[in-house]
Structures are given as structure tokens and as C-alpha cells.
Amino acid sequence: MIERWVAFWDRREAPYSLALVRILVGATLLADLLQAELFGVVGLLWGPPPEGAGFGQRVAPVPLAMRVLGTSTETGSLLWAVAAVTCLLFTLGVAYRVSSLLLAFVMVELGHIQPVNDSIDVLLRIVVPVLALSQAAGAWSFDAWYRKRRGRPAVESIPAWPRYLIVLQLLWLYISAGHQRDAKTWGLRGGFAAIGNVLGDPHFARFEPGSLAALYPLMCLGTFWTMLFELSAPLYLLWLWLERNPERGGRFGAGVRRFRVRWWWLLSGMSLHGGIAAGMKIGLFPFGILALYPAFLAPVETLGVRAALARWVERARGRS
């Protein structure tokens, strides 16, 4: 048993899936950080009162940057700048080990200082250190290019455990969220009204609240589907296991494989987050989650998806 556990976490695989997670996470986080500067709110978010709303809201533990550099707007701005630069290096895979660890550190510091952290901030503070410990720059990165240029062999395989941990983290997020939903709006008792309600919230609705009332049955269906998707998250591991073991599961397993249940579950998740991004103004959350989705794919599947997309683009170009 112990030997199997150790062997499982010792597995290796090609670096493509984690490389894609690295690129997408880095790009979405960088876009989010750059917006802070674009909107002129770096001082508000990471500066101390009276200029800003940062620091001072939670004093323990005192952030390292605060202890070394002092509590000032300049400290907040400096941390933001370091985060933006390291995030760019992280995305491009430049000096990956150093840049990723530095990014993880700066994100924690920024998290300590900013007055409110939402769930995507917390999730990325968990995922970025995991990525920092991985070899996600083994492909599609400056480091990989430089390695090749110097005549050194390409990275053929990297430890798979960081990808497995990210998958488990995402599944747990869905399980936790699904089980805590209030039945009064997310369940049958409330007529699956939750999404209709959210689309009527003036702080979040992207479209004029009430303008989509004709589509209310679809909103109820969306609520039901969201609950089904989240509560079925543990089953993802079963669908994956049946897919990886074609000889197992009998007729049930054959059905799961034939109807590509795992892929439909993943598509449901993508459409759920796509729907959130389209219908609500909540910023990074859906994009940050979708950035982690390549972790669900084995490297060979990532390459397959990439090839399929390339073929699709080629055909679209041909048509135009």
C-alpha cells in the first residue's frame, strides 16, 4: 500500500500540461495586476491609510516587506512592481525556479497587505507555490528554448505530482462550494433560482437586470446543472480511472468511455465558468479557474487539443 502510494506520487510525464497551466495562470494574473496600475489603484489597494486601504487591517503576522521597508505607499507600489515583473517572467518561463518562487513570495506579501482577498487570490496563492516546485518551464518557455540553444537535451519528463495536486485542489473547491450552497436558492426547494438572482444583482450583473427574464427557465436549468456539476466532482476521479483502464468497469466502464463522460464533465465546467464570465462582472475568478483546467489533461491530451485547435484555425483560414 505504502509502496503504491509512493510510486503514484513519483510518476513522471511530459511537461506540456503544466507548461500550459503556467502560461495561462501567469497571463491571467498579470492581466489582473496590470489593471490595478491602469486604473490607478495600486496605492489604494496596497498603500496604508490615509492614502490607501491597505496595511493595518490585519496586523499579524506583519508582512516581511512591511518590516524591512516600512509601511508606505512606496512599499506597496514596489511589491506590485516586483509582482508584475516576476509574473511576466513566470509566464514566459524565464529563470523559472527563481521567478516562480519570488512570485509566490510577493503574492503572499500582497495578500497580507491588501484589505480584502477573494477566493481566486487564495486559490492562486495555493497553486503558484505548487507550480514553483514543479518543472512547468520544461516546455514552451524561455528556459526550454535557451537550453536547446545551448545544445542541451530537451526536458522529456517532469514529476507529475504538481499536476495531480492541482486537479485535487480544483475538485475539492467544487465539492466544498457545492455542499455549502443554500438550498433555498440553489435547490429544488427554491426552484433553482440562484443564477436568476445573481443576474439581477446590480453589483454583478453584466446585462441589465431583468432584461433576460424571458430566459428564466434556462437560468434554472443552469442552476441545476451547476449543482450537478459541482456535486459530481468526486466522480471525476472515477471517470478518469475508467478511461485510463479500458479493461475495467465492465459495461458501466464501457459506457463511461463510449459516451466520454469525463470530457463532458470538463466541458460542463468550462461552460459554467464561461457563463460566469459572460454574465457577471467578477473579474479574475472564472479566468483564473479556467487557467487551471489544462491540469485535468494528460500531456498527450494537451498536445491533442493543441493539434485540434491548429487544424480548426487552419480550416477557418482556408474558408476565409
Next chain:
Amino acid sequence: MRYVRAALIALVLVLGFVAGWPGRIPKMVRNWPEPWRSLALRIPPIQGAILAPFAPVASTFEVYSEDWPLFTGTGGTRYRMWVEGQDKKGRYTLLYRADDEEHRYRAATLEYRRVLNLWNPHHDYISDGYPEFARWLARRIFADFRRYQRVRVRMEEVRILPRGRGYAPTGHFVHEVTTTRAEARP
């Protein structure tokens, strides 16, 4: 090394599972029959005891929980932010209001998610940084409009209507912060 890594991962998974026990347990089990309700209510203290030795590490990484209560409740009473400037004659002018295409002062900035988190009330809770946010916004408004002497930021309570029909304003305001030009100076 392989064994150490596998053991550490096992520890992380167990701690993550314990840290993921819902913080809303008391609310979730309110209507459960006994003895299940009492049993469930014993979980939070046990959770705290298990996690306590690892709390310094968790707080260093600014990760306090594996509990993800996302959009747990919707509907009911929600809010709509109003931002107004008052001139020397005491007249208020609406500058920004959530879900109002006519009044969009610095809307992109205000609706940027990190800023929105500062002013969007979550049920009865509003961020500790809300007064500083209101002051920061007042400074911007005073810099942009010389005619205003006072800035008022407040939340109108709205009631979400059933069947996706939007919301109804109540005319009742909460979380009002008023900042004068003198108070806004750093």
C-alpha cells in the same frame, strides 16, 4: 526522498481535508435532527485543534482554509452603490450608480474586482477598508470637480425579484460615508 515527498503530500492532503470542513457548519446543520446536529457541531473545535500546530505555516502563506463557500446564498436583500458630489449650494449630483448607464464616473475602476471587493457588502459585512475607499474616491472626485465640497458614498438596499425579473429599489440606504474636501486631504 521519494518517501519523504509522498509522506508530505499525504500530510498536506489530510490537513487540506480537515481545513475544508465547512465554516458554515452551525448554519448548515440548524435543521438536522438530534443526535446528528450535536455531533456535527463538535467538528469545528476538533478542526481547530488538529490545525493549530500548522497554523503558523498556513498564515505565513496567507491560506487560512480549504473551505470554499462560493455564492452560497443569492437573492434577498442586495445593494446598489451610489456616489454623489455636493456643491456649495448643497445640491447633490449623482456621479456613479451601479447598474446605471447614465452615471458611470470611473466605472471601470470602481468595478475592477479588487476595488469592488472594498465596497461590495456581503450580506451585512462590508470590508474594513471601506472608509478608506470612500475617502480615496472623494479625493479623486475633488481633484476632478472643483465645484464639489462634499462626497457621499452609500449603499441602497434592493430586493431581488423572483423569476429573473431583476431587482426593486427600496429607497433605504446603509453604509453611508460622507467626506468633505478638508477631510479628504492626506
